[in-house]
Amino acid sequence: MSALYTESVASLRRKLAAKEITAVDVADQLLARIEQADGKLNAYNFKPDAAKVRAAAQAADLSKPLGGVPIAIKDVINVQGDPCTCSSKILQGYTAPYDATVIKKLREAGAVLVGRTNMDEFAMGSSTENSSWGVTRNPWDTDRIPGGSSGGSAAVVGGHEAFAALGSDTGGSIRQPAALCGCVGLKPTYGRVSRYGLVAFASSLDQIGPFTKTVEDAALLMEVISGHDPKDNTSVNRPVPKYTDALKQDLRGMKLGVPKEYFISGIDPEVEAATKAAIEHFAKQGAEIVDISLPHTEYACAVYYIIAPAEASANLARFEGVRYGNRVKNPKDILDLYRSTREQGFGPEVKRRIILGTYVLSSGYYDAYYNRAQKVRQLIKRDFEQAFTKCDAILTPTSPTAAFKVGEKTSDPLQMYLADIFTIAVNLAGVCGISIPCGFTKSKLPIGLQIIGAQWGEENVLRAAHGYEQTTEWHKEVPQI
């Protein structure tokens, strides 16, 4: 029998229901696994408190949809009474005074919250190297990065230090690390999951989503965390489907689009080969493959690096040491308090984006940058709307490369920004997307396949992903740590 910590959520649920195991067994095994593995991965900013987790497991209501299931949380989501550092020095000492809506929903569903996972500071980055807690290592090769910004959540699920985790995705921050760590990561449609309690990076792009070991688990978590929230004006009042029902249909009759713009020079040959093989696999399973075009794809990165920093420059203005978090000692005056606290509290990438965002919103530049970017964003959105008149979902690579080495791209921010080239447009368009394992490189690094769905197209995405997963073996591989 394989170790309990490698189980999926669905399988844990079945074993718990059959009383083969108890929630405390699950907690104990997981805690032991974290003790064994996290020293190598550094994926948790705050490892779970053993006594608290055991007590929560003991008290868990197993009749609930996630009863007794431990779930890890990215360190950017507020959990009442816990720290929430966003992997930034500026939030050291901050204790969340409230629960994010997704946390409330997880608690109501009986989940046991375990630990806070590492990330790029304020979710800005693609490697989890921009963290005040040090870099997280890829479970498949600890010399390599796990992707980012939700690298900690991807590493704990890919490295079986958690059964599932929540992350956030602004330009690929769930899908890209999921691809690099060999797990499933879903970015829901904008407005599907409440953002209340998620420390905002770019409000018009951010969504919370699940990291899981299987597509079925992603569907299970989506059923719990989705839904309208009166506290989030941008969450949409629309019934939540039973996502697990979508998994009952196989791939026959599905129309899947392949956009020519996503197979460009610069894409790693192994990634390209694995993606093409996956597309063929879909065809063999009875899906119809159609050629589509997303003509404005090439502008997505530029648009993103105007809109996201613009919003971030305002969202991060509240971190100045007046009300919470770190504050410099003995400032000369209020201006010095602001300047020194932010100078010492923020890392270089965060500062870079605040400066960039401040610049593009400045009077005289607003129309040339921010306004124009918003117009192009509309064109990108329209691309997807048109594409989805021809297909049910779109297949692309998730990341142009597999996991790169720690330090490999830190000196060149532009190279780092290109890590999200295939995921960014999904956020700009507000549609949904998933990354699932679709192969390995020769050096045994996971490769991810991105399946993009229309607005509210999660059921199609889950159906396609599940159909692929059930007829392949990639997701069953476990890394040796």
Next chain:
Amino acid sequence: MAEYEAVIGLEVHVQLKTNTKMFCSCKNEFGGAPNSHVCPVCLGMPGVLPTPNEEAIIKTILTGEMLECQIAPRCKFDRKNYFYPDMPKNYQISQYDEPLCANGAVTLNLLAFPKDVQNDPKVAFDKKIRLERIHLEEDVAKSFHYETASGIDFNRAGTPLMEIVSKADIATPEEAFAYLTALKQILIYGGVSDADMEKGQMRCDVNVSIRPKGQKEYGTKVEIKNLNSISAVRKSLHYEILRQTADVEAGVPIIQQTRRWDDGRGETFMMRTKEKAHDYRYFPDPDLLPLNTEEGLHQTAKSRLPELPAAKKSRLVAAYAVTEYQASVLASEVALANYFEKAAATAKNKSAVANFLLNDYFATGGDIENIPVNPEFFSELSNLVEEGKINTKQAKEVFPKMVAENKAPSVLVKELGLSQITDTAALEALCDQAIAANPRSVADFKAGKTNAVNALKGQVMKLSKGQANPQVVGDILLKKLSA
């Protein structure tokens, strides 16, 4: 020496009267222990999101309707970025290029002007001051500075705040005074705010410049802050216009600046110069979806449109036969007009009720909010006079007791033994007595001094201890003297 004229524009911030704050469910309440009406949202904690208060949007649209504005078909919010400790997020949610209300006007009226100019023939009392815009935003917290530290009270942070910006149509300190008074009156009429300047519910920033009469270009404008009452606005403008005129006359150029009014010293002091405009980097708030106002919100606001002061005045004149002046005073305060309508409901002479209320009641030093008297008593009292049961002098005796004890006038008349003598036989006897005792007055009358009858009338009133009906006494005396 050239003659100068002032160009004045006002920016008025008005806190809206709503149950909760603009973007969270904290109580919107003045006072309370520091930081007792706060939550993660209005404290700007990490991860919180704003949810708009529809009641505040409706009240802003209602204000726009009352002030003849154009109402925007959609409501969009923007972020105004600047760092200040009383600003929890270091950006303020406001409205930039799409204010809820545009244009519109405040029409001044005689009574809105300071009393000392209400008879000045040079003043245009019914001038229209045009508005630029009205937008909705959130109020900031309040800072307190101590010897070695500062404290911030976030109770006020997030209060719905309306900014009403006038065009530079105001030419004198008195017009500024009248503008604020008339505006306040309308805000209270619509129930959108209590507009109490002392409580900071209405706050005013003034922009003023001067230019030689006849010149088209504006002079350099100066902003005045810390104006805590409408009369402070007037006083500060008088001071500032004189100061600027003196400077210009002396050849000292005016620099664009913000000045602080010191009410105790009656002077303005320079706070800071405005060398360059602050770049607030406005952009649409991505946390708030644009809201369609055309259907629901605008309709609700319209359905709450009250009768406005000018219309109320005309109706009072037509329906109650009060004088124009009485109607203006009554209509100047919605509570007063409402009380009057109840007080005059069953009165035969409604103008008399207006007199009792406006002259006699206010002479007691009372105010309309706390008037302790059952309004029906006003009708009853004026009807007793009208029906000749008591005379006006007796009514004046009844009135203070009616106010002090909230007792029915009919009861008081009995208690005071005041019923008027209208019995002709009894009065004739008293008249005979007076004629007999005052032969000189009789002689005067016969000699053609008809006024002499008044002296006799006085005697009869005295003999009756003031209870005789003076009208009847006069008639009897004339009959007897002319016989």
